[in-house]
Amino acid sequence: MKKSITITGTAALLLFSTIGNSIAxxxxxxxxxxxxxxxxxxxxxxxxxxxxxxxxxxDSDGAFDLFVGFNLxxxxxxxxxxxxxxxxxxxxxxxxxxxxxVDIVGNMGLRSDLSLFGKIGLARWDFDHNxxxxxxxxxxxxxxxxxxxxxxxxxRSAVRFALDFYAIDAEINNxxxxxDIMVFSVGAKFGM
Numbered sequence: 217m218k219k220s221i222t223i224t225g226t227a228a229l230l231l232f233s234t235i236g237n238s239i240a241x242x243x244x245x246x247x248x249x250x251x252x253x254x255x256x257x258x259x260x261x262x263x264x265x266x267x268x269x270x271x272x273x274x275d276s277d278g279a280f281d282l283f284v285g286f287n288l289x290x291x292x293x294x295x296x297x298x299x300x301x302x303x304x305x306x307x308x309x310x311x312x313x314x315x316x317x318v319d320i321v322g323n324m325g326l327r328s329d330l331s332l333f334g335k336i337g338l339a340r341w342d343f344d345h346n347x348x349x350x351x352x353x354x355x356x357x358x359x360x361x362x363x364x365x366x367x368x369x370x371x372r373s374a375v376r377f378a379l380d381f382y383a384i385d386a387e388i389n390n391x392x393x394x395x396d397i398m399v400f401s402v403g404a405k406f407g408m
Contacts, residue, residue: 266401277302372407
């Protein structure tokens with residue numbers, strides 16, 4: 217009787233350990249592990265080009281962004297850059313906006329080659345308002361934020377798809393101009 221219980225117990229233990237190892241292997245294959253040459257840590261450079269949509273002016277124009285960043289770890293980065301938001305025209309006047317921005321970026325890996333990011337920061341903008349007779353300008357600092365995807369094409373390079381938002385609160389001729397600008401862009405990011 218004791219032999220039967222011992223044999224049955226041993227067989228059950230072997231069965232459960234085999235199943236447990238199989239489940240553990242399955243779970244472990246889904247966990248992303250950093251490699252020294254991945255985009256997990258270090259300096260990166262990038263550029264994006266796209267379309268800037270001006271809410272108040274009801275117009276759009278080409279935009280581009282040059283940026284540099286530093287991955288603190290796989291989840292958190294710091295980015296700084298310069299953005300040209302193009303020119304928008306409405307009713308005989310036009311506006312041109314450029315901005316320097318500093319952002320905190322949160323990254324979440326969806327697959328080994330695809331990650332989602334969200335960013336929030338401050339943008340120091342220059343707002344130029346042009347009419348037939350005059351040119352007025354203003355500058356200030358306001359909130360900027362964005363979301364997007366990085367599709368890794370190699371261990372150190374990625375294609376970036378981004379949607380960025382800039383809230384510009386300018387004052388031209390003692391009149392408040394609140395211009396919300398949304399930029400959809402595609403670009404590249406290169407790890408150093």
